[in-house]
Amino acid sequence: TQLTKGIAATFIFAGVGHFTQEEGFSSMMPHRGAWGGLWQLPGSARFHVYWTGVVEIAASLWMLRTGGPVPAAVLGALVAAVTP
DSSP, rough: OOHHHHHHHHHHHHHHHHSSHHHHHTTTTTTTTTTTOOOOSSSSSHHHHHHOOOOOOHHHHHHHHHHHHHHHHOOOOOOOHHOO
């Protein structure tokens, strides 16, 4: 549907941005120990920017190909996981 294509295009655009604007995305990551010590995510900000970009692009392409609910759920879970 048009909605599926629009959502997928939005996430593909954002996913590509993770690679072309990596510094901007990395600067949004909280430092280790932020939020009263609760933020203890291992790995560098760059690593997390890249893997989330890959997931956004891959799940979007999957959603375009199948139109199924699973890739949409993956994108929803990713948004929930990275939104403070």
